[in-house]
Amino acid sequence: MCTRRSERLSTRSTTRPTAPWTSGELVRRQAAQEIGTIIYSLGCFPSQKDLHDFIAKVEEDHTGYIHLDKFLPAMTKVLQEHKFPPISEDLLLQAFEALDKEKKDYLDPEELTKYMTQEGEPFTQEEMEEMLTALADHRNQIHYKDVVSQMTIKPDK
């Protein structure tokens, strides 16, 4: 069991008691998911393979733990080198258009499911269901032009 480190992720005064372990340790239950969440929220867009490679570099000798003092320099490098740049709206639109073989300006759930679960870095069933709930409208069609403009998160100024 790793000992608690004194580094903290945020500057925090300690006069009001707060839970004592919310600091430098990042405990890996499902490393890909947790680290992925962090990297994604920093505005990066790695692929699953990118994530696995990154984790392999920072993981603490197969213990399943990742320490801040290894994660920070690696993550800083990623940010400075713009290693996993964001996907622009145009590029995303083109991607949807590439899947829309019949050029009907929308995708059917079946079409999207086929690609998402069988090609590339396939989605799990859970991920697919969530995506369909989020993207399909009341006609059960995915009008990707609307979706893309609504859901692209603008970078922080």
Add this chain to the structure above:
Amino acid sequence: MGCGVLSVTVLFSNPAIRAALLIQRWYRQYVARLEMRRRCTWNIFQSIEYAGEQDQIKLYNFFDFLMHHFTPASSESKTRRLPTHWERYFCYESIEVPDSYTGPRLTFPMTFCGVSKVVQAFKHKQQLHARYVLQLLRETWRLLRILTNISHVSTCHTKEITICGDLHGHLEDLLLIFYKNGLPSSEKPYVFNGDFVDRGKNSLEILLILFGFLLVYPNDVHLNRGNHEDHIVNLRYGFTKEVLGKYRVHGKKILNLLQKIFSWLPLATVIDHKVLIVHGGISATTDLNAIARVDRHKYVSALRPPKPTHYAADGCKTQAMGSNHREASGPAEGRRRKKKDLSGCIFGRCEIWSMLMQYVYYIIYTSPLSSVLTMTDSSTQIVDVLWSDPMPQNGCIPNEVRGGGCYWGPDVTEEVLGRHNLQLLIRSHECKQDGYEFCHNRRVLTIFSASNYYEMGSNRGAYIRMGPDLVPHFIQYQASQACRELTLRQSVGWTERSALRALREQLFVHKSDLISAFQEFDPNNTGKISLSHWASATESVLKLGLPWRVLRPQLVSSTQYGMVDYQMWIRELSITEPKLQISDTSILETMYKNHSNLETIFRVIDTDHSGSISFEEFRQTWRLLCSHLKTEISDEAIADLAHSIDFNKDGSIDINEFMEAFRLVDLSAHA
């Protein structure tokens, strides 16, 4: 989630596959961003919730003093009362039920038919007549008194046992559980693991239903006490208000009876000598044999351990106060509780009312006795079991976030379970996103049954089914059709807006302190500070342990070159319509900051539960609180305030009107 097995040439030659990869990458990023926002939102709610609990426990000396002088319970402890006195006091026979009453009419002893009628009535939003409420409660009290501290259950004779966590007044969740799982019966035993009341608006209905089933199936329905089954906690978190609101004439009788009933609730349940169920958890010193031996009904409130029988040596009129001070005891883990520093109180310069004088005596004469008036071992055992939380690291430390109990680690779990030959600890006390969560190598299981606890869509509730194999099976749910159909984005958005509103309210009430903190980073008075200074200053004032940099885009509308215009930001946080017009706005801010504490204190002072207090009581209270907070306040300012609050000018202050005056009407919101 593995990598696609593709050769590079295929990758570049097939646009559809490239497109799929791109879309997957984009979508996963999107979901992760939402997840991060959800966790921040969770953080916000939880830290504000726990800070509130901590606040109340921190003021326990103050409350203890108030309790001693104001509540009927304090006089009870001075004299021995036989059960018959209580029975006479709570007689319901004189209460007539009019013909016009359309709710259920109960006969006793309670039957399955009777309690079903009650469930149906509550489903249809009817109210049970006070006479039946009192009767039901009295029967419950008589039954609870003969139960042992620890309920022992075996699964041998029955198929499966159902275990539910916190309900917190969420009647729709209890009804949903009964719908999905069936009503309690000899074939369907249930354990309810505490925190039935507070926060939700149907706490009393839940209690009546649970007590009803307990009366009908005393061997198959088991109730554990939670930290909210405590009349002092109820003053703050809504249950007292709910009862007084629903039963204007008999409310206080009902509350007094409930105070007794809560103290008689069993503390733990053990299944097949293998699974321990308690509301909060354990500590390194938890000893079930000791718990089995305590006089549990003496521990009416965690915020007020039972008073020892000796008196102050100096012969001071005030009875020896039950001190909450604690010495380092026993085990080498050295669990120490810091002694409260009472010496820093500032008192009113002018007239010293008798009450203040007694407070002075209290401070002078009881502090040196603190070594004698220690919290007993039994108090510790009970508070630990009702208030503790698990932590990832080994060890056992005081739970200073909640203010009571401890944080215990996996090593403590192993030791305590091992010592008692148990295999699993089931507890509640903490809200969980999915309704349940394992920790400590699956030896500790948290179960939480109030869905949408923080806000619509914030979390699912769950309950456990367990058979003779003692393997828990989970059933999750979320009350309200609307929630289930929300997409992840919508439910995160909804909850987030609510959390941010709560957070902005906290920021607003700390306006002055925030400006002072910002100015420390701005010696040249430019009106701007860097983002990192903004974050550290805000944390130093609010002390909620939140990720301010991550939340910044939601809280501060614009920054330029990485700098925050803090004066403008503070202005943007203003209330638009204060209901109260008084000359001294700094009092206003102090009141806002402390309005939860104030409400609690008011309810304590309002001993006859009439809903209003006199000017004099209000002024005394306010003075006391200010001295405790080390804030100077002039008599004139207090009088001014009191008069402004007396909306109907009848010389007394209606508590609800007062709280309404301080409800923040509107905060200018960002996006």
